[in-house]
Amino acid sequence: MSTVLDSRSFMRWCWRQLTSMRIALILLLLLAVAAIPGSLFPQRSQNPVQVRQYFIDNPQAAIWLDRFSMFEVFSSPWFSAIYLLLFISLIGCVLPRSIEHLKAIGAKPPLTPKYLDRMEFYTEMKKVELDEVEKYLKKKHFRIRRDENSISAEKGYARESGNLLFHLSLVLILIAVGVGSLLGSRGDAIVNVGDRFINTPTSYDILGFGKYQAEDSLPPFSLTVKDFKAEYDPVTNAAIDYELTVLTANPAGSNETTRVIKVNQPLTYGSTKIYLQANGYAPTVVVKDKTGKVIFDGPTTFLPQDGNLSSIGAIKIPDMQPQIGFVASFLPTAARDPIRGGFSSYPEVLDPRLLLAIWKGDLGLNTGVPQSVYRIDTSKMERIGLKALVLNESYDFGEGSVTFTGWTSWVNLQIVNDPGKGFALIGAILAILGLLISLFTRQRRVWIKQGRKTQVAGLAKNGIPGLEEEIKDLVKEMSNER
Amino acid sequence: MSDNSAAVLSNNLIYSAILFYALAFLAHAIEVAWSVKTPAKSVKKTKLDFSRTERVGRLATAFMVLGFLLLLPGVIFRGISANRVPWGNMYEFSITGAMTFSGAYLFALKKYKLRWLGLPAALSTLLTLGTAVTLLYRPSAPLMPALKSPWLVIHVSAAIISGGVFLLANCIAGTYLILDRYEQKGIRPVWAEKLPTLESLDNLSYRLVALVFPLWTFSVIAGAIWAEAAWGRYWGWDPKETWAFITWVAYAAYLHARVTIGWRGRKAAWLCLLAGSTFLFNYIYINVWGTGRHTYSGL
Numbered sequence: 119m120s121t122v123l124d125s126r127s128f129m130r131w132c133w134r135q136l137t138s139m140r141i142a143l144i145l146l147l148l149l150a151v152a153a154i155p156g157s158l159f160p161q162r163s164q165n166p167v168q169v170r171q172y173f174i175d176n177p178q179a180a181i182w183l184d185r186f187s188m189f190e191v192f193s194s195p196w197f198s199a200i201y202l203l204l205f206i207s208l209i210g211c212v213l214p215r216s217i218e219h220l221k222a223i224g225a226k227p228p229l230t231p232k233y234l235d236r237m238e239f240y241t242e243m244k245k246v247e248l249d250e251v252e253k254y255l256k257k258k259h260f261r262i263r264r265d266e267n268s269i270s271a272e273k274g275y276a277r278e279s280g281n282l283l284f285h286l287s288l289v290l291i292l293i294a295v296g297v298g299s300l301l302g303s304r305g306d307a308i309v310n311v312g313d314r315f316i317n318t319p320t321s322y323d324i325l326g327f328g329k330y331q332a333e334d335s336l337p338p339f340s341l342t343v344k345d346f347k348a349e350y351d352p353v354t355n356a357a358i359d360y361e362l363t364v365l366t367a368n369p370a371g372s373n374e375t376t377r378v379i380k381v382n383q384p385l386t387y388g389s390t391k392i393y394l395q396a397n398g399y400a401p402t403v404v405v406k407d408k409t410g411k412v413i414f415d416g417p418t419t420f421l422p423q424d425g426n427l428s429s430i431g432a433i434k435i436p437d438m439q440p441q442i443g444f445v446a447s448f449l450p451t452a453a454r455d456p457i458r459g460g461f462s463s464y465p466e467v468l469d470p471r472l473l474l475a476i477w478k479g480d481l482g483l484n485t486g487v488p489q490s491v492y493r494i495d496t497s498k499m500e501r502i503g504l505k506a507l508v509l510n511e512s513y514d515f516g517e518g519s520v521t522f523t524g525w526t527s528w529v530n531l532q533i534v535n536d537p538g539k540g541f542a543l544i545g546a547i548l549a550i551l552g553l554l555i556s557l558f559t560r561q562r563r564v565w566i567k568q569g570r571k572t573q574v575a576g577l578a579k580n581g582i583p584g585l586e587e588e589i590k591d592l593v594k595e596m597s598n599e600r
Numbered sequence: 601m602s603d604n605s606a607a608v609l610s611n612n613l614i615y616s617a618i619l620f621y622a623l624a625f626l627a628h629a630i631e632v633a634w635s636v637k638t639p640a641k642s643v644k645k646t647k648l649d650f651s652r653t654e655r656v657g658r659l660a661t662a663f664m665v666l667g668f669l670l671l672l673p674g675v676i677f678r679g680i681s682a683n684r685v686p687w688g689n690m691y692e693f694s695i696t697g698a699m700t701f702s703g704a705y706l707f708a709l710k711k712y713k714l715r716w717l718g719l720p721a722a723l724s725t726l727l728t729l730g731t732a733v734t735l736l737y738r739p740s741a742p743l744m745p746a747l748k749s750p751w752l753v754i755h756v757s758a759a760i761i762s763g764g765v766f767l768l769a770n771c772i773a774g775t776y777l778i779l780d781r782y783e784q785k786g787i788r789p790v791w792a793e794k795l796p797t798l799e800s801l802d803n804l805s806y807r808l809v810a811l812v813f814p815l816w817t818f819s820v821i822a823g824a825i826w827a828e829a830a831w832g833r834y835w836g837w838d839p840k841e842t843w844a845f846i847t848w849v850a851y852a853a854y855l856h857a858r859v860t861i862g863w864r865g866r867k868a869a870w871l872c873l874l875a876g877s878t879f880l881f882n883y884i885y886i887n888v889w890g891t892g893r894h895t896y897s898g899l
């Protein structure tokens with residue numbers, strides 16, 4: 119019996135602690151501190167390549183950091199614990215206050231305190247008609263409690279309304295974020311200019327679904343990349359503008375329309391948006407065997423390495439005997455210097471070069487271990503040649519020949535469905551609104567008591583300025599009346 | 601006007617502004633130095649006599665206003681020369697930041713009698729501008745595609761204004777802490793003769809933070825809206841976003857500490873400084889050494 123009581127009172131004690139302001143403050147500060155490692159260490163969700171590099175550079179440290187979720191700070195148990203506790207505390211604090219606040223609509227201000235002269239702002243004045251004071255205060259939109267020989271007036275209830283609106287909107291934002299990650303999806307697809315993309319899970323290079331998002335729920339559009347234009351500044355080489363022209367049909371097979379996608383102008387289907395995220399080059403080569411039969415003819419997606427789009431890639435020819443692999447670099451505008459060797463001096467294709475290291479042997483494609491499409495595992499291969507090709511040049515590497523026939527551009531489309539987004543925006547707008555109301559509303563009380571003399575006193579919440587003048591005005595006005 | 605001549609004009613205006621901020625700094629320094637009266641034999645304690653230096657002080661404010669009036673068109677012409685808003689790299693952030701900081705000071709000067717803050721205000725503007733023209737300068741160039749959005753104008757202008765006011769609040773909180781040290785020992789130092797009371801310093805920094813906290817909130821949200829349009833997600837915990845969040849939470853903690861727990865004075869001033877330094881850290885560290893998608897400082 120007593121243990122039940124004890125545990126119940128213990129729970130109550132915990133709850134009171136959790137919803138106390140001191141704990142709220144500590145949790146807020148903790149949240150700020152907990153976010154710091156997320157900016158110091160590379161995060162898997164943003165930059166998996168850098169995380170892998172970190173594991174290579176500092177294997178010992180990385181293993182330990184990983185144990186503490188340092189590479190996934192924002193989905194880590196401890197980060198989640200802090201913000202969940204904070205929000206529980208917030209709800210526990212704000213809900214009762216909201217109910218109280220709702221009850222207080224239309225309620226009268228509290229009774230006039232007994233000893234006014236202990237208040238912060240206190241003056242006395244000649245005897246006045248309380249009716250006059252009441253009229254005056256009413257005109258100034260004070261709420262009024264009129265007693266026999268005193269008036270208690272209050273103004274600025276909106277401050278609490280704003281404060282509650284603000285805190286409740288934060289809850290709405292949190293829910294919206296949760297909805298987005300549980301019910302949304304996000305994927306990347308690399309599409310060459312001229313190619314068609316159909317929105318099914320298999321068309322993606324990477325695709326992530328929220329826990330409760332069905333895989334067949336992707337909107338059934340198709341999209342053909344007609345043209346991609348990139349414009350660069352000739353002095354700084356920086357990109358000025360990207361413009362992607364696509365033919366789209368929703369659902370696939372219906373009438374196609376021409377649309378333009380830019381970096382800040384995604385294409386929208388309901389809550390799904392299609393963004394232009396990155397671009398690069400896919401050089402095309404023709405590979406023939408010794409008899410002159412064409413074994414491979416087409417573009418291969420290369421990965422840009424720098425601002426001037428020098429790109430690396432791997433062209434794999436598993437259908438030749440022995441297997442052939444080209445470890446390649448593509449330089450859109452080739453230049454040389456003695457230290458770096460060949461490099462690209464401009465991101466547009468002006469003087470392209472394809473640098474090839476030619477390997478023969480076993481590409482290792484049948485081992486079952488997934489391989490990067492941009493790299494070749496050369497451990498079971500032998501290098502048989504090195505060559506830099508200009509456009510339309512061929513090279514005979516003994517087992518066959520390779521010709522550099524051209525290039526196409528590719529774009530990385532990011533396709534995102536975030537059904538929580540709208541709610542987050544509404545939450546954000548309400549939060550700002552609430553904040554403005556609560557920070558710019560001055561809440562204050564004024565009391566007038568009729569005794570041998572008339573006493574006037576005031577109290578401003580948080581020492582907000584201006585009440586002193588207000589009381590002076592009141593006294594002046596009342597003195598002039600007579 | 602050609603883009604190039606606008607850029608040259610902008611540079612000249614900014615150099616002239618630096619000259620006037622330097623003059624303002626000198627005048628403020630003289631104001632403080634000269635107001636130390638040689639103690640008369642009968643008086644033990646050195647006293648500040650500001651009546652002697654009122655003119656120098658006014659002159660300093662006039663220089664400050666002139667500096668601002670030159671800096672403003674300097675920033676505007678920088679924007680004209682690049683055909684966009686002037687905050688595409690660290691250089692431009694710095695000159696715009698210096699402008700809003702000194703603007704915030706002059707605005708607050710009118711409202712709150714802040715001239716005692718003139719010396720540090722002139723000095724920090726001068727240092728920011730000096731660093732900008734010597735270390736951070738980049739020729740005027742157009743924006744990278746992701747920065748082409750009206751939200752950039754909205755997001756960055758809100759952030760810069762908030763930053764200016766946060767830093768002003770930090771200066772005041774810092775002054776509070778230094779002065780508090782002295783007053784603990786029961787003396788008000790000579791240079792502080794003209795400063796307001798500790799309590800009003802405390803209130804002033806709170807008032808400034810409360811004033812711009814909604815603007816900073818708005819700036820973070822505007823950034824999220826822009827990120828949604830440019831990068832396909834409204835929040836991605838990029839280092840810059842992470843630190844904007846940290847700053848926001850730190851100031852929320854500061855407001856809580858003051859409003860709901862009733863922290864005043866030293867503790868509140870330290871918390872204010874802490875929150876402000878997260879803002880500074882974000883601005884300097886992430887732009888200079890950081891990684892992530894916000895690194896377009898051109899360094």
Ligand code: HEM
Nearest residue numbers: 137138139142204207208211281288556557852855859860
């Ligand atoms: C997500 C975390 C939170 C944030 C960002 C936040 C933010 C803020 C801000 C900026 C203010 C100042 C508004 C004003 O001055 O009127 C404030 C006030 C307040 N907050 Fe929070 N808060 C959070 C969590 C909480 C929690 C957990 C509680 C309760 C335990 C709480 C209760 C209050 C109260 C009572 C006020 C005082 C308002 C007043 O008396 O004027 N908040 N909050």
